[in-house]
Every structure is written in C-alpha cells, then in structure tokens.
Amino acid sequence: MVEALKKNPNWKKRKGPVVLVIMDGVGYGKYKEGDAVADSKMNHLDAITAKSPHTKLKAHGKAVGLPSDDDMGNSEVGHNAMGCGRVFNQGAALVSKSIETGAMFQGQAWKEIVENAKKSGGAVHFIGLFSDGNVHSHLDHLKAMIKQAKKEGVKKVRIHTLFDGRDVGETSALEYIDPFEAFLKEQSDGSFDARIASGGGRMWITMDRYGADWSMVERGWAVHVHGEGRQFKNAREAVETYRKEIPGIIDQDLKEFVVAENGPTGTPAPIGAIEDGDSVVYFNFRGDRSLEITAAFEEEKFDKFDRGRRPKVCYAGMMEYDGDAHVPKRYLVSPPSIDKTMGEYLAASGVRTLAISETQKYGHVTYFFNGNRTGKFDEKLEDFVEIKSDVVPFEQRPWMKCADIADQVMEAIPSGKYDFIRLNFPNGDMVGHTGVYQAVVCSMEAMDLQIGRIAKVVEGAGGVLVITADHGNSDDMYEHDKKTGAVSLKPDGTPKAKTSHSLNPVPCIIYDPAGGNEYPHKAGEGDLNEGLGISSIAATCIQLLGFIPPVDYDRSVLKM
Known part of the structure; x- marks a missing residue:
C-alpha cells in the first residue's frame, strides 16, 4: 500500500479533468519518405501543438527498460513506463x-x-x-x-x-x-x-x-x-x-x-x-x-x-x-516486480479515474499501465471501459473505434465524475503493422478528427489535455538502408513496407487552455524539460492534478 500524495500548494488545480491521450505508435519520423504521420493532414494536432508547450520523449531502448538502445519500444513496456513513472528492466x-x-x-x-x-x-x-x-x-x-x-x-x-x-x-x-x-x-x-x-x-x-x-x-x-x-x-x-x-x-x-x-x-x-x-x-x-x-x-x-x-x-x-x-x-x-504505480497513488489520494480503449489496447491502459496488474486498486474510484474492436484486417477499417472512444470520453469530461481520464487510440500501431501506407494515413487523419473533438470539450470544461505516445510505428513505414538512408525498393520498384516499430521519439504536448503563468511561454519547444523518456508522463500528470510526485519517480516535463 502507498500513502496518499501530498497536495502542491503552488499549483492551481484546474476545474476540469486531466485527460491523457496515448496515440499508440505515433512518433517523430527520422526520414521524410515513409513518415505517414508527417504525410497526414493532422490539422487539429498541429494547431494544438502550435499553441502549447511541447517536447519529444524517448520511447525505446534503455529509456523503457530494454537491453540496448537498438531495441525498439513496444506497447507493453511503454505503458509500464508511463504508468509506473520509473524504468524497470523488462522481459x-x-x-x-x-x-x-x-x-x-x-x-x-x-x-x-x-x-x-x-x-x-x-x-x-x-x-x-x-x-x-x-x-x-x-x-x-x-x-x-x-x-x-x-x-x-x-x-x-x-x-x-x-x-x-x-x-x-x-x-x-x-x-x-x-x-x-x-x-x-x-x-x-x-x-x-x-x-x-x-x-x-x-x-x-x-x-x-x-x-x-x-x-x-x-x-x-x-x-x-x-x-x-x-x-x-x-x-x-x-x-x-x-x-x-x-x-x-x-x-x-x-x-x-x-x-x-x-x-x-x-x-x-x-x-x-x-x-x-x-x-x-x-x-x-x-x-x-x-x-x-x-x-x-x-x-x-x-x-x-x-x-x-x-x-x-x-x-x-x-x-x-x-x-x-x-x-x-x-x-x-520472474517478471519485473513493478510497484507504486501512478494508478495506486491516485487511488490512495481519492482521484477518480477512467481508463478506456478498444479491445486491441484495452489491456494496455489497464493491466500494463497498472504495472502488470489485473483489476482495480479501488472499485469505487476507478472505471475501466472496453469498446469491442472489429474483427477484420485493420487496413480495411483504419479508423478502428477511435470515434467511439472519443464519444465516451467527451461525455465523461464534463460529467464531473472523473479527475483523470486516460485513453489509447490504437490506430497508429495496429494499422501501422499492416504496412499499408494509404490505410495508415487514413487512420492518422481519423484519429486527428477525434483529438480535435476531445480538445474542444477539454477547453470547455476547463481541463488539461496531455498528448503523447508509447512508441513509434506509423512514422517509419518504409525500409531504409541503414548506411545511406535511401528507401529500400521491391523488385517492382515500389518502396518496401516496414511493419515494425521505430526507434523514433514521441510527442509530449501539454494543452492547458485554463492555465495562467505556469509555463515560460504560451508554446514552443524549450518550455518543457528536455531529454526525458515516457516514464516522465506519470510525474507530469500527477503535477497537473495538483499533487507532488513521489520522490523516486522520473522527473516531470514541467519546469516547476
């Protein structure tokens, strides 16, 4: 059992909830060719980024507990890192x-x-x-x-x-x-x-x-x-x-x-x-x-x-x-013994939480986020919602269930029932694994529409929106020559699809329309701490909820 978090007297808690959006498999691409994220019309995400403090986070290798920095991150270790606020040696x-x-x-x-x-x-x-x-x-x-x-x-x-x-x-x-x-x-x-x-x-x-x-x-x-x-x-x-x-x-x-x-x-x-x-x-x-x-x-x-x-x-x-x-x-x-997760601290502190995704990533925002733990820390304070995924090839339904997820989140934000909401949009990862470029672009633009809808409701409720990812994938859809960086081609002259995760960093965007002077400027890189991994998401969310993060948690992205 953990003790309740101490309140931070220097942080003005927002009227609305803190909403953590995990864009599964969405990073910043290294190569222009094959970066389906950059190639997509992400108008809502771009607009939010332009007016918000943002930075890049490491989501692979040693930053998520893997043996070396040649090892790509994955959804399991990524959600472990975000949920427990520290880096544990992984499988x-x-x-x-x-x-x-x-x-x-x-x-x-x-x-x-x-x-x-x-x-x-x-x-x-x-x-x-x-x-x-x-x-x-x-x-x-x-x-x-x-x-x-x-x-x-x-x-x-x-x-x-x-x-x-x-x-x-x-x-x-x-x-x-x-x-x-x-x-x-x-x-x-x-x-x-x-x-x-x-x-x-x-x-x-x-x-x-x-x-x-x-x-x-x-x-x-x-x-x-x-x-x-x-x-x-x-x-x-x-x-x-x-x-x-x-x-x-x-x-x-x-x-x-x-x-x-x-x-x-x-x-x-x-x-x-x-x-x-x-x-x-x-x-x-x-x-x-x-x-x-x-x-x-x-x-x-x-x-x-x-x-x-x-x-x-x-x-x-x-x-x-x-x-x-x-x-x-x-x-x-024996697996890593992960304790003192963010979810456990929030439950001990009386924070009301909603975790939601569709079937493909439901276990990630619940089981993996909670340190490989099945069930809830407090039945009265936590709600877990699974939206059933379609059982079809993902390239045939690249939008997946992102609209259904957004619908429920948009009802939850102004309801007053929750202080913290975390959700996973699986599109970038599940569609990215198909290697079908057009489908990935479709999936990104479908997800972007839902991010725009959620952001508007967050603003209306006076909440905070944190946008990040667990690892890269859709940002690196073509095989590249490791020495030259040139796109690898198939015999017919078309690019050879890459279906694995990338080694690229992922976004961390803090959209806080109700915020006052908590940030050095209104927007831009440099307004947040740099060089961190996705394990910093836990301390960041805890701070945005008005608490002081545990001393052994990795540093928050917030400069405070």
Whole structure:
C-alpha cells in the first residue's frame, strides 16, 4: 500500500479533468519518405501543438527498460513506463540475464520441464514468435534452451514457429528459417533429434490477445497440439508455397502448416504432435499474446473452443504473464516486480479515474499501465471501459473505434465524475503493422478528427489535455538502408513496407487552455524539460492534478 500524495500548494488545480491521450505508435519520423504521420493532414494536432508547450520523449531502448538502445519500444513496456513513472528492466533483459547467469536452468520450472520429458521419453516442445525482434521473444533465448536441453539429456525437441513480419521485416521468414535449420542440424545427432514441427503467421494462429479472436488460438491448437493442418516437408517449403499461392502475403499472415514425413505404413504423419508425457515451453516473454494459448493448455474448465484431445503435459511460460492470477502456474523467469504505480497513488489520494480503449489496447491502459496488474486498486474510484474492436484486417477499417472512444470520453469530461481520464487510440500501431501506407494515413487523419473533438470539450470544461505516445510505428513505414538512408525498393520498384516499430521519439504536448503563468511561454519547444523518456508522463500528470510526485519517480516535463 502507498500513502496518499501530498497536495502542491503552488499549483492551481484546474476545474476540469486531466485527460491523457496515448496515440499508440505515433512518433517523430527520422526520414521524410515513409513518415505517414508527417504525410497526414493532422490539422487539429498541429494547431494544438502550435499553441502549447511541447517536447519529444524517448520511447525505446534503455529509456523503457530494454537491453540496448537498438531495441525498439513496444506497447507493453511503454505503458509500464508511463504508468509506473520509473524504468524497470523488462522481459528481454531479464530473460537474457537469466540465461547468461544460468539462473533459468537452475530454476525449478526448467528442471521440471526437462525431468518430465526424460522420465516419459517424450519431447520438449517450444512454441513462440520466431524472430529476433526482441519485443515478444528472441531466437537466442530459444537456441540457448535447445542447447541446454540436449546437454541435460533430452532426446527429442520440436519447435512450433510463429512467423513475425511485424517486429522485423515483413517478408523475412526465410532469413530466420535457413540459419535456424542449420543450427538444428548441428545440434542433432544419434542421441538428439531437434526439428521444426509446425507454424504459421502470428496474426493467423496462436497469438491473439484480449479475447479479440479466439479462432486464432483454435487454429494454433490444432496445428501445434494435434498436428492437424496442411502438410509440408519443411518450413521453407510451406513459406515458399504460400507466397506463390497468395501474392503479396506477409509473414504475420502466413497460413498454418504441419511438417510431416512418411511413417511405417508410408502415409505422411506429423513429426511434432504433442502427446501425453511431453513438456511444452511457450517461449514468448511478453504477456498479452501469451495468456490465451496458456489458458488452452492449463485451464480445466475451458469454453473458448473444443480442444478435443488435451494431452497431459508439463507446461511452462517464459515468464509469469499475469501476476495477479498467477498465470501460468509454472514459468522460467520472474517478471519485473513493478510497484507504486501512478494508478495506486491516485487511488490512495481519492482521484477518480477512467481508463478506456478498444479491445486491441484495452489491456494496455489497464493491466500494463497498472504495472502488470489485473483489476482495480479501488472499485469505487476507478472505471475501466472496453469498446469491442472489429474483427477484420485493420487496413480495411483504419479508423478502428477511435470515434467511439472519443464519444465516451467527451461525455465523461464534463460529467464531473472523473479527475483523470486516460485513453489509447490504437490506430497508429495496429494499422501501422499492416504496412499499408494509404490505410495508415487514413487512420492518422481519423484519429486527428477525434483529438480535435476531445480538445474542444477539454477547453470547455476547463481541463488539461496531455498528448503523447508509447512508441513509434506509423512514422517509419518504409525500409531504409541503414548506411545511406535511401528507401529500400521491391523488385517492382515500389518502396518496401516496414511493419515494425521505430526507434523514433514521441510527442509530449501539454494543452492547458485554463492555465495562467505556469509555463515560460504560451508554446514552443524549450518550455518543457528536455531529454526525458515516457516514464516522465506519470510525474507530469500527477503535477497537473495538483499533487507532488513521489520522490523516486522520473522527473516531470514541467519546469516547476
């Protein structure tokens, strides 16, 4: 439990609420070509920026707890940082350190995974995102576990690959498959058999989140567990075949496949169906897209789809994906212990809060913002609102539910029910990941309309509007040559789309129409503290609410 925040006698609390708008995936682009944010007509955002104090915040790498500044930020760590006001080492860094020190392999969970497979004579199955994007997983972690399994006497390993094309190049699957197959060949010998057994694109199988589309998990379950799906002799053949059959398909959307070979009767059979006595490791360290497949493996009462044969396995996640519900029951690395979040302080101080987004980012403004905590700190003071997302490709509905979100926020602002409102517009991230430039521009302009509507209501209510983002994405929609900065082109001469996040800074804009002399000038860069990360958002909002931020919080952007 935390103590209530102390009121700041030098700050005149505003009549209306503080409204935090998180423009998911919207940064300041490094390159003119491919910056869909700059290329969009963001008239309302531009007008607000022109008359408000504003600055740029770091939203990647060490500024959000990732191992290095070469690591792109993501929505999970971004909302963690904004919500807790400090920087904690995150999943990627924690897993890498655990492997480096050997702590993972000395832990009880790993020992149980290995001993179970050795005792039954079964396989250890690894399921997870097959890339080095370092947002949900990293192939180095998988390789280390395979080597250790062999070292400890496991005889059989099967890998179930979820192709990325989102945190890495959109058609880079073969760049990972070929060297990984070579690695497996090096490891395999007469006593150890390690092979890729199944897979598909991350947005087609297994990696759903927030219950948006359980059919993805159902397809993954059929492929990974039952070995049911279109059969190929290897992963490369599957990728090449689907690319020929579905022109323009990118890795995240690749259809499911099963690797099969002729059995004793000459009939092709899957090489990696999961059987009783096997062990399973879901090697993604990020929680949001790990909870549903974990539920399918662990929950006794499960009604999302018919699991059919449910094998009796020893299951472990890379990390604990839900600290409150303690899911999964067994995990290899302990997650960051995030305490004293902004939400907890506000609840202790009697601040009435609304958190709202659509399904795709609802968990980010609630669970992740509150330090990976499910539920509320105070049921009487907090309201969480989820607006159901459309289950369609995002490029087909690039406006998503931003108008619906704005409608509810615009009712809440003048209602007098809330002191602090936080919302997430998912457009820049979810549409940005599609790589469809025109759709991204549409999504930005649709979001801008809603920001304009909200700003007008904030002004009328005498409130404060804080506009920021959790990471970049839509600001960097083309692949660029790292040395020259030139746009990378496809064989047909068109720009090669980039579907991953960027390393670019994000906005921080303080629109305070009721403010007096709290800022050096009415607007402009330099009126706020510079060189900060998005973890400074917490202290900033606390100050705007009329309180003194906790002493261990990262510095506010406000010069006061």
